[in-house]
Amino acid sequence: MSALWHDMPLRGRVLAGALLAALAAAPLVADRYLLSVLILIFYFAYLGQAWNLMMGLAGQLSLGHALYVGLGGYVAAMLWVHLGIGPWLALVPAMAAGALAGGVIAWLGFRFSIEGVYFALLTIAFAEFTRIAFEHIGAAGGAGGFFIPYQAERLGEWWNLRGGQWLFYYVAFALATGAVALTAWLKRSRLGYHWQAVRENQQAARALGIDILAVKMKAAVISSAMTAVGGVFYAFYYDSLFPAQVFNISRSIELMLAPIVGGLGTIFGPVFGAFILTPLGEGLSAALEQLGVNAPGAKAVFYGLTLMLIIFVRPDGVWPALARACGLAPARGDDA
Amino acid sequence: MSSLILNVVVQGGLTGLVYGLMALGLSVIFGVVRVVNFAHGELVVLAMYAAFELWRSFGLDPLVGTLPVAVVFFGLGYLLQTTLINPFIGRAEHEQFILLVGLGMVIVNGLLMIFRPDARPINLAYGFDSYEVGPLLIYKVNLLAGAAAVVVAAALFVFFRWTATGTAIRACADNLTGAAVVGLNVRRLYALTFGIGLACVGAAGALMVTIVEVRPALAPSFTLLAFIIVIIGGLGSMGGALLGGVLIGVSEALAGFFFEPSMKSMFSFGLLILVLVLRPQGLLGRRA
Numbered sequence: 001m002s003a004l005w006h007d008m009p010l011r012g013r014v015l016a017g018a019l020l021a022a023l024a025a026a027p028l029v030a031d032r033y034l035l036s037v038l039i040l041i042f043y044f045a046y047l048g049q050a051w052n053l054m055m056g057l058a059g060q061l062s063l064g065h066a067l068y069v070g071l072g073g074y075v076a077a078m079l080w081v082h083l084g085i086g087p088w089l090a091l092v093p094a095m096a097a098g099a100l101a102g103g104v105i106a107w108l109g110f111r112f113s114i115e116g117v118y119f120a121l122l123t124i125a126f127a128e129f130t131r132i133a134f135e136h137i138g139a140a141g142g143a144g145g146f147f148i149p150y151q152a153e154r155l156g157e158w159w160n161l162r163g164g165q166w167l168f169y170y171v172a173f174a175l176a177t178g179a180v181a182l183t184a185w186l187k188r189s190r191l192g193y194h195w196q197a198v199r200e201n202q203q204a205a206r207a208l209g210i211d212i213l214a215v216k217m218k219a220a221v222i223s224s225a226m227t228a229v230g231g232v233f234y235a236f237y238y239d240s241l242f243p244a245q246v247f248n249i250s251r252s253i254e255l256m257l258a259p260i261v262g263g264l265g266t267i268f269g270p271v272f273g274a275f276i277l278t279p280l281g282e283g284l285s286a287a288l289e290q291l292g293v294n295a296p297g298a299k300a301v302f303y304g305l306t307l308m309l310i311i312f313v314r315p316d317g318v319w320p321a322l323a324r325a326c327g328l329a330p331a332r333g334d335d336a
Numbered sequence: 337m338s339s340l341i342l343n344v345v346v347q348g349g350l351t352g353l354v355y356g357l358m359a360l361g362l363s364v365i366f367g368v369v370r371v372v373n374f375a376h377g378e379l380v381v382l383a384m385y386a387a388f389e390l391w392r393s394f395g396l397d398p399l400v401g402t403l404p405v406a407v408v409f410f411g412l413g414y415l416l417q418t419t420l421i422n423p424f425i426g427r428a429e430h431e432q433f434i435l436l437v438g439l440g441m442v443i444v445n446g447l448l449m450i451f452r453p454d455a456r457p458i459n460l461a462y463g464f465d466s467y468e469v470g471p472l473l474i475y476k477v478n479l480l481a482g483a484a485a486v487v488v489a490a491a492l493f494v495f496f497r498w499t500a501t502g503t504a505i506r507a508c509a510d511n512l513t514g515a516a517v518v519g520l521n522v523r524r525l526y527a528l529t530f531g532i533g534l535a536c537v538g539a540a541g542a543l544m545v546t547i548v549e550v551r552p553a554l555a556p557s558f559t560l561l562a563f564i565i566v567i568i569g570g571l572g573s574m575g576g577a578l579l580g581g582v583l584i585g586v587s588e589a590l591a592g593f594f595f596e597p598s599m600k601s602m603f604s605f606g607l608l609i610l611v612l613v614l615r616p617q618g619l620l621g622r623r624a
Binding site: 055061108109112114116117118120121122124125126128129132133135136143249250253256260295296297298300301303304305306307308311312315 | 372420423427428429430431433434435437438439440441442444445446447448449453552556560563564567596598599601602605606608609612613
């Protein structure tokens with residue numbers, strides 16, 4: 001962390017400080033719509049960061065991260081509605097559920113050396129399996145969805161994540177900032193270097209004495225537990241969960257957009273990606289609505305084209321090149 | 337009861353043959369070009385809409401429409417490979433993957449914009465004709481669709497086994513460097529292969545409209561289904577793809593019969609997880 005700050009050129013420090021201050025003060029001036037877009041940006045920056053740990057740092061492609069979002073959300077929402085256990089406490093079982101699912105999938109995959117595409121398919125298969133299972137679990141509301149009832153008298157209970165937009169804004173802000181800090185710290189940690197070694201060359205990493213299976217498992221467990229936290233936020237922000245939506249493959253794809261566009265394996269890439277993509281997508285939806293065009297797929301077509309374009313011309317993402325061009329890249333290394 | 341189950345099995349098996357043809361396209365592409373076509377289901381649905389529009393606008397029977405759709409899809413595949421995918425040969429696996437995920441998103445959401453989310457049924461004059469074979473009641477549509485799938489697969493087998501181009505493509509799959517050394521034009525053969533794979537997709541899509549009502553939301557599940565079948569049957573094995581298709585078709589039909597129809601794909605995903613973990617090279621595949 002402190003290394004990140006030290007390596008950052010002065011210009012970067014000033015910019016980062018100004019951005020943090022502006023975002024912290026945003027609720028004072030921004031209207032509801034702008035705040036809702038910012039919340040989405042933070043949410044996707046956070047999830048992107050979680051996915052980035054596994055794909056960007058450890059090089060393991062997961063296409064089923066919606067599974068952990070859904071599990072985290074369902075665990076917290078059901079504990080709250082059925083047992084009255086608040087979300088802060090429920091973070092522990094939610095993260096445990098995510099970590100367990102992520103750990104089991106990773107163990108099954110990596111133990112039997114299912115790599116690359118096959119591993120990605122395994123993650124999708126588990127997410128889809130769980131989606132259909134949840135559509136048939138009565139206690140979780142089945143296909144009709146699970147709802148957190150609106151209770152006006154609890155609105156002020158910020159400690160139970162019950163509150164207005166400001167509350168969710170600052171929670172999302174904290175999540176995104178925390179995720180950046182965690183990624184920065186992990187990337188420079190012993191584990192982080194092990195991940196990057198495995199990503200670059202598994203054989204060489206093994207020859208160096210790195211326990212490949214353990215290192216990959218840690219990536220999966222940390223990433224899925226982090227993602228489950230995002231699910232808790234999702235459940236309490238939207239107050240509803242539908243299996244067909246939360247566990248959908250398109251959710252898994254959606255949350256990898258920001259890190260891919262921003263830059264895989266970079267610290268600020270996922271944040272930057274979320275800051276470009278989310279407003280563009282939301283803006284497109286709003287513009288089409290203004291024009292009276294009812295085109296449900298338009299936003300996804302745009303995202304799809306963006307994905308293809310980025311991977312075609314700049315597979316490393318936009319952020320690394322931009323950071324270099326603006327003199328924001330650190331003096332040493334390639335950590336942007 | 338037992339004759340009812342037998343009926344379900346036969347029905348599922350015939351549907352499974354069409355599934356198998358769809359998966360064959362994926363298998364051919366992956367086996368040779370080594371690119372995982374993650375837009376597979378999206379392309380199947382595109383073919384379904386093509387066959388549907390041919391039927392609606394010109395009254396063309398989808399079973400006849402199989403031929404023009406397959407031909408057009410061959411061209412589409414050739415074009416896709418030369419423009420979009422060839423630059424990605426040799427690049428990181430996840431980059432190819434993301435490119436095709438993006439392509440799939442564009443296709444399926446483009447269809448959603450044009451055709452809206454509702455399902456479109458096709459009414460054929462002989463839609464309810466059936467043959468009675470002992471205790472079995474076989475629908476004519478399903479029988480014809482299944483037979484057509486087998487014919488296309490057989491034609492493909494003959495092509496790969498006994499023609500010069502087919503042999504050249506197999507050479508590329510077996511030993512890329514060797515193929516290039518003896519002077520084969522690998523890029524062109526790749527384009528041909530992708531075209532052939534998409535011709536399977538086109539044919540399977542056209543046949544599929546007679547079985548399933550087409551809607552954009554089918555796409556991701558078709559992609560997964562194709563993967564499940566190919567992995568169960570073993571990548572690169574043509575017989576395996578058909579066998580896997582029949583296996584999945586039958587197990588889905590049985591699951592829909594004994595449990596709820598909405599749970600049927602859960603069994604396919606469960607089967608995929610089992611096969612991946614226990615026998616990753618597939619039932620008929622060779623160990624890599």
